[in-house]
Amino acid sequence: MNTLSENTGLYTDFYELTMAQGYFLCGKKNEQTVFDYYYRTNPYQGGYLVFAGLQDLLYILKNFSFSKENIDFLRKTGLKEEFLDYLLKFKFTASVYSIKEGEIAFPNEPIVRVEGNIIEAQLIETLLLNYLNFQSLIATKACRIRYVLGNKTFADFGLRRAQGLGGIHASRAAVIGGANSTSNVYSAFNYQIPVTGTQAHAWIQSFDEELEAFRKYACINPDSSVLLVDTYNTLKSGVPNAIIVAKELEAQGSKMLGIRLDSGDLAYLSKRARKMLNDAGLDYVQIFASNQLNEYVIKSLNEQGAQIDGYGIGTELVTGKDAGALDGVYKLVDNNGIPRLKISENIEKITMPGRKKLVRYFDAEGRFFRDGILLEDEKTTDRLYHPFHADKNTDISKYTCEELLHKVMENGEILIEDQNPAEINAYLLKRFKQLPEGHKRFISPHIYKVGISANLLKLRDQMLKNIRLKIK
Ligand SMILES: Nc1ncnc2c1ncn2[C@@H]1O[C@H](COP(=O)(O)OP(=O)(O)OP(=O)(O)O)[C@@H](O)[C@H]1O
Ligand SMILES: O=P(O)(O)OC[C@H]1O[C@H](OP(=O)(O)OP(=O)(O)O)[C@H](O)[C@@H]1O
Numbered sequence: 001m002n003t004l005s006e007n008t009g010l011y012t013d014f015y016e017l018t019m020a021q022g023y024f025l026c027g028k029k030n031e032q033t034v035f036d037y038y039y040r041t042n043p044y045q046g047g048y049l050v051f052a053g054l055q056d057l058l059y060i061l062k063n064f065s066f067s068k069e070n071i072d073f074l075r076k077t078g079l080k081e082e083f084l085d086y087l088l089k090f091k092f093t094a095s096v097y098s099i100k101e102g103e104i105a106f107p108n109e110p111i112v113r114v115e116g117n118i119i120e121a122q123l124i125e126t127l128l129l130n131y132l133n134f135q136s137l138i139a140t141k142a143c144r145i146r147y148v149l150g151n152k153t154f155a156d157f158g159l160r161r162a163q164g165l166g167g168i169h170a171s172r173a174a175v176i177g178g179a180n181s182t183s184n185v186y187s188a189f190n191y192q193i194p195v196t197g198t199q200a201h202a203w204i205q206s207f208d209e210e211l212e213a214f215r216k217y218a219c220i221n222p223d224s225s226v227l228l229v230d231t232y233n234t235l236k237s238g239v240p241n242a243i244i245v246a247k248e249l250e251a252q253g254s255k256m257l258g259i260r261l262d263s264g265d266l267a268y269l270s271k272r273a274r275k276m277l278n279d280a281g282l283d284y285v286q287i288f289a290s291n292q293l294n295e296y297v298i299k300s301l302n303e304q305g306a307q308i309d310g311y312g313i314g315t316e317l318v319t320g321k322d323a324g325a326l327d328g329v330y331k332l333v334d335n336n337g338i339p340r341l342k343i344s345e346n347i348e349k350i351t352m353p354g355r356k357k358l359v360r361y362f363d364a365e366g367r368f369f370r371d372g373i374l375l376e377d378e379k380t381t382d383r384l385y386h387p388f389h390a391d392k393n394t395d396i397s398k399y400t401c402e403e404l405l406h407k408v409m410e411n412g413e414i415l416i417e418d419q420n421p422a423e424i425n426a427y428l429l430k431r432f433k434q435l436p437e438g439h440k441r442f443i444s445p446h447i448y449k450v451g452i453s454a455n456l457l458k459l460r461d462q463m464l465k466n467i468r469l470k471i472k
């Protein structure tokens, strides 16, 4: 189940191929390498990330190979025959460790680890980042929207405004983050997502009279019509006509589902429409709203007492507005059993060397307390240290904990069961309850603390010292 199913080897940046050729010609092709995926900054100036994109990624890695036509193309780029022969027979055989999809993650912690030969681990960098960065960005946006919506429904309406076919993945991520359904039929088909829809202004405009347009639509869809009431005048025409049609449906034993407001002051219009519907005995007719909505507008609508039962959200959701992109990176941390590190002028960008595990610690109420990055062979640790100010440290010996990285792929084969996006969302909901409220707020959220073990701190500092000595 994926949009890209075979010979996906060209979904990479060219430099991955020139490096891979270099590893091959330098005799490094069997070196065993470890790469970490992590991100540096929470999107939307928020306090967390919702991790998404893993299942799609695993399918594409499984099929990461090169067709004969791909190789003919690569020949023209100047890659050498010996390496092209290798690519023609290439199969992805690495292992992947990952946190669960729908898990809540925080900056700078390794959330995916790839272990394989240096060529395969390098070649997939671009794809891995493309899939995980985008879907996590959109799932996080959807989660923020869900947070202000409570139990109200919301549908993804975004495909038309998405960045090209990225909209297919955006709809999946939207449901992982909390959307109930999508208008995107391809994603509904591909990912088993409930598909829903109302009607466009074009339908109303195509008839001489709004009332006739409503009647015809309701007659064809008696129990599922949501009538768009703002084409001419919401309160003077759209809502009164919808009430007439709802009553006619009632007389035939059907119940109209709702109306949709798509312009104007949604708080004011929804309150007026609710009263008009209730006065007509149509309490069951729901009010849906759309029009450039986001988590901030919805929060404001809640505060204004808007009478809206469900939302359709497009542009802001599927483009991840105002974040643009998640800054996830993929860094080499171990080569042939030797930990590696990259130095940066910016101290926070110095990488964490070695094979590592990620452990979450919980307080007595089961809420997230700290995350810890430990070396893989450490069973446990009593104290977590701030990565750059070791004087700040916490005793975590009394806290319960859970390891977050699981082996999800071995020798290029997927080890985990497929889950549909709603199932992944159920896991997110469980975890979101465990996230303390302070990290959820939109303005200056509380920063979640991610610490490292004494052994990792020692390894990193020793390596830094050695590299700096060499440079002097
Ligand atoms: N009560 C409200 N409080 C806060 N924001 C609102 C409220 N009602 C609507 N909005 C938001 O205000 C914006 C209004 O958009 P805009 O100024 O384009 O008007 P419009 O209603 O779309 O007009 P038209 O479609 O006729 O051009 C939308 O982003 C909408 O979500
Ligand atoms: O505002 P968004 O969050 O992006 O939600 C999607 C928008 O797309 C539709 O408008 P459009 O004008 O494209 O078509 P319509 O005639 O169906 O309203 C719909 O009515 C929403 O307003």
Ligand SMILES: O=C(O)c1cccnc1
Binding pocket: 157, 158, 160, 183, 196, 197, 198, 199, 200, 312, 314
């Ligand atoms: O079903 C709808 O109402 C819909 C779908 C996509 C975009 N706007 C509205």
